[in-house]
Amino acid sequence: MIYELNLNGLPVSFQASPHDLLADVLRRSGRKSVKHGCDSSSCGICTVLMDDRPVLSCTVFIAQAAGHRITTAEGLQDEIAAFAACLTDEGAEQCGYCSPGLAISVIAMRREGTPADDESIRRYLAGNLCRCSGYAGQLRAIRRYMGVTA
Amino acid sequence: MMRIEDYRRPGSAEEAQRILSGNPGALAMGGGAFLKLGSRHAGIVVDLQDAGMRYIRRNGGRIEIGAMTTYRDLETDARLLEAFDGLIPATVRNIVGVQLRSLITVGGTVAGRYGFSELLTSLLLLDCRVATFGEEPVPLPVYLARKPAKAELVVSIDLAPEPLQTRVTAIRNTGGSLPSICVAVARDGDGWRIAAGSRPGLARRADLDAACSDEDLERIARQFEFRDDAHAAGSWRHKAFVALTRRMIGELEGRNA
Numbered sequence: 001m002i003y004e005l006n007l008n009g010l011p012v013s014f015q016a017s018p019h020d021l022l023a024d025v026l027r028r029s030g031r032k033s034v035k036h037g038c039d040s041s042s043c044g045i046c047t048v049l050m051d052d053r054p055v056l057s058c059t060v061f062i063a064q065a066a067g068h069r070i071t072t073a074e075g076l077q078d079e080i081a082a083f084a085a086c087l088t089d090e091g092a093e094q095c096g097y098c099s100p101g102l103a104i105s106v107i108a109m110r111r112e113g114t115p116a117d118d119e120s121i122r123r124y125l126a127g128n129l130c131r132c133s134g135y136a137g138q139l140r141a142i143r144r145y146m147g148v149t150a
Numbered sequence: 151m152m153r154i155e156d157y158r159r160p161g162s163a164e165e166a167q168r169i170l171s172g173n174p175g176a177l178a179m180g181g182g183a184f185l186k187l188g189s190r191h192a193g194i195v196v197d198l199q200d201a202g203m204r205y206i207r208r209n210g211g212r213i214e215i216g217a218m219t220t221y222r223d224l225e226t227d228a229r230l231l232e233a234f235d236g237l238i239p240a241t242v243r244n245i246v247g248v249q250l251r252s253l254i255t256v257g258g259t260v261a262g263r264y265g266f267s268e269l270l271t272s273l274l275l276l277d278c279r280v281a282t283f284g285e286e287p288v289p290l291p292v293y294l295a296r297k298p299a300k301a302e303l304v305v306s307i308d309l310a311p312e313p314l315q316t317r318v319t320a321i322r323n324t325g326g327s328l329p330s331i332c333v334a335v336a337r338d339g340d341g342w343r344i345a346a347g348s349r350p351g352l353a354r355r356a357d358l359d360a361a362c363s364d365e366d367l368e369r370i371a372r373q374f375e376f377r378d379d380a381h382a383a384g385s386w387r388h389k390a391f392v393a394l395t396r397r398m399i400g401e402l403e404g405r406n407a
Binding site for chain 2: 001017018019021038040041042043044047050053054055056059060061063064105108109123124125126127128129
């Protein structure tokens with residue numbers, strides 16, 4: 001079957017089975033920022049935007065995504081670069097595996113106007129897990145990105 | 151991994167019902183999150199995202215919530231943040247993450263009759279009715295108790311506004327886990343409504359007309375028949391229920407002191 005959607009601002013079509021996961025289709029198409037992490041819809045590493053909402057691409061069938069606007073990290077380079085600079089400045093990354101998914105969620109959080117206090121940030125990002133960092137550096141980076149001064 | 155032979159995306163509830171009624175074994179899909187976890191081989195899957203069932207609105211004095219309303223919609227709706235002391239947003243906002251809550255739906259939860267569901271636990275406290283296509287709405291407990299009808303399509307739920315004071319909580323092993331227990335309480339005048347889910351079976355409710363004693367809590371815990379499963383022992387659930395309920399009732403009593 002052919003499935004058409006808007007990917008990073010451009011119309012695209014994919015040949016796939018209806019039950020193929022959006023994460024797999026995106027990776028096959030070269031969008032390697034999208035990764036599998038848990039297979040249980042819990043880690044957030046596969047986060048993409050679907051019509052500006054952060055969703056788990058490992059939990060969306062390609063058939064469900066057809067007709068929607070899908071945005072990966074590859075399609076958000078300016079915002080990603082700004083957030084990445086904050087991660088770097090705060091020494092917040094270790095292996096980096098969770099970073100694209102985290103960046104997507106942080107960008108969505110900021111776009112939605114989420115308050116920039118720690119509780120709101122932690123609550124919004126509860127679905128983005130990191131095995132390495134303990135979250136302290138990431139939280140500093142996110143505060144910096146959200147424009148919160150100490 | 152789930153396999154889908156034939157994927158349909160109808161443009162209305164009527165069309166969805168026609169497909170379900172005309173094709174025995176066809177599966178209605180909300181967000182698909184729970185379906186995706188299984189290894190089912192599905193013939194026809196009916197994706198309801200375009201069927202016009204994603205809404206929260208007033209209807210005849212009740213709050214009507216369409217079956218395709220997501221948990222994220224519930225969490226952020228201004229009317230639900232006010233209604234029932236904010237019970238419904240409080241119930242869903244700690245479930246895994248924003249990303250999953252943007253996918254899972256009210257209808258998927260209700261039709262699924264999931265024992266682990268925190269939303270069903272809280273809805274049991276309320277005057278909640280379930281509307282299936284072509285049928286009159288029925289009270290949620292009646293819906294949950296009956297066997298799923300063939301080709302049943304949950305279209306919406308509706309809630310009667312009530313000036314309740316409420317609290318809800320759940321305990322889970324990790325942030326991404328299903329709850330080991332979930333409990334919700336509502337102060338109803340001088341009495342209490344108490345519901346517990348993830349027993350591990352379907353949630354149950356008990357009502358008290360007056361103040362809640364420790365003996366009452368023990369009796370209700372026995373009534374609820376908590377059991378063992380991989381997440382927790384029944385004996386732990388029993389004790390956790392008593393402790394959590396006592397704490398939440400104490401909070402609500404303290405607020406009025």
